[in-house]
Amino acid sequence: MKTEHIAKTRMLARIVYASVLAFMLTGCVGTPERNSVPAELTNQAGIPGVSEARFWGDEWPTFSHEIFNTYTDAEFLRDFPATYNQPHNYLAISGGGANGAFGAGLFAGWTASGTRPEFSMVTGVSTGALTAPFVFLGSDYDDVLKQVYTTTSTKDIAEKRNLISALFSDSMADSAPLRALIGRYITIDIIEAIAREHRRGRRLFIGTVNLDAGRSVIWSIGAIAASDYPRKLALIHDVLQASAAIPVAFPPVVIPVEINGKSYDEMHVDGGTGSQVFVYPAQIDWPEITSKLKVKVSQRSMSSEIHFWMLTIVA
Secondary structure: HHHHHHHHHHHHHHHHHHHHHHHOOOOOOOOOOEOOOOOOHHHHEEEOOOOOOOOEOOOHHHHHOOOOOOOHHHHHHHHHHOOOOOOEEEEEEOOHHHHHHHHHHHHHHHHHHOOOOOEEEEEOOOOHHHHHHHHHHHHHHHHHHHHEEEHHHHHHEEEOOOOHHOOOOOOOEEEEHHHHHHHHHHHHHHHHHHHHHHHHEEEEEEEEOOOOOEEEEEHHHHHHHOOOOHHHHHHHHHHHHHHHHOOOOOOOOEEEEOOOEEEEEEEEEEEEHHHOOOOOOOOOOOOHHHHOOOOEEOOOOOOOOOOOEEOOOOO
């Protein structure tokens, strides 16, 4: 009789355990509270007052298309003094996790060699998104970049959740430490410096993936920095955090947007899930852009001085 009671107790325990496990796995995963953009309005969502804030990673942005079709030489010289009739150097930085520290060393060495150019455009995804702002600003920020990667440990990036917490949450780790790290280094002074370079015609682009739409998004950090948008510092922090938000490992980042004055939100994650590295959307007619900007011609080769650099960090 005692053996039968023990067997029944064990069976009941298994049933309860299985039921709890099934409950946790089939719909009790925590997600941020949402006011998501209706699917039919996806293309209308934007950052109020900042039309150039972002564009789809697979389309030529309308504002850019208009500029390069309507601007006069005088207007190009006025708005793009750093890139009009100048050599062009484009740098694309990939993801790579903690190995981003190697990138910091590479840029310091490049500076020391005396051959590092001023980049006309810098793009980044994942850990490359955290590197890109400092590389964009130039060699004066090599020490800051080195500090970011050599004084940061895992606990400064994420706090691992236990199994039960992870099952009830939206990721295996809490990325609040990463958000704090971004806030510590991407300050209002950094934003103002990025804005100054944007006004010279240089560009800093960061990639994320809009989970709701299932499409890559390219954010113009300089356009946001140079705008009057009251949340611009928080928005840039959102974008950098989202670009490094590896799905499942880190929680997605909910970014506020507007449509006709009404507030909504979008869920963004690691740009590397869409593309591990990017330079510009495939739909863009880059030869037309460089022709309009009258990229400086090399006297030796009599061809435009355009150089592409790609830093691929292997995780």
